[in-house]
Amino acid sequence: SQTIHQWPATLVQPVGSPLSLECTVEGTSNPNLYWYRQAAGRGLQLLFYSVGIGQISSEVPQNLSASRPQDRQFILSSKKLLLSDSGFYLCAWTDRGYGYTFGSGTRLTVV
């Protein structure tokens, strides 16, 4: 069966520090991968998605970047965090036709 792993679960980082969040999927190959962000009391905003290794589409201009170094690995990064980067970050995957499955999320607080 397919599973999605996302870590860490919580993270507190100072302003100006770097960020790296990792997401991996098991039990499938060549999935579409996604990073969403959810602000408090808001819906999910799509940040990046990838349809294959090295292929990244950015949905909104921001202080973040994404990379897909391996088929089932998706990384969200920042060189210098801003206060406005705080939020709940969610990774998701789909194999194109069988629904979208979400990870358990990372709560990021920038202080």
Next chain:
Amino acid sequence: EDQVTQSPEALRLQEGESSSLNCSYTVSGLRGLFWYRQDPGKGPEFLFTLYSAGEEKEKERLKATLTKKESFLHITAPKPEDSATYLCAFERGGGNKLTFGTGTQLKVEL
């Protein structure tokens, strides 16, 4: 511009008091309309996908329906454990992504 709008933003029900959540959409070439449940501090959990007007799907106390302009999530005789935020989202034909509404926060009280 494609979008989904969910109402109400929040809903408080007594246990056993049935109700419906609404998801209105304007989407060119809708491929699928999705419903998710999200508990606090957790990722969304998939409930249903609806693909064409007139389609209905059920799971326990939940039933999702779809028309050409909106989708409803009907909750029959809810229990406190049904308390959560319910999110709807759409996928366009030829697209590779889900676009979400802002959700309905449901609280079911004893």
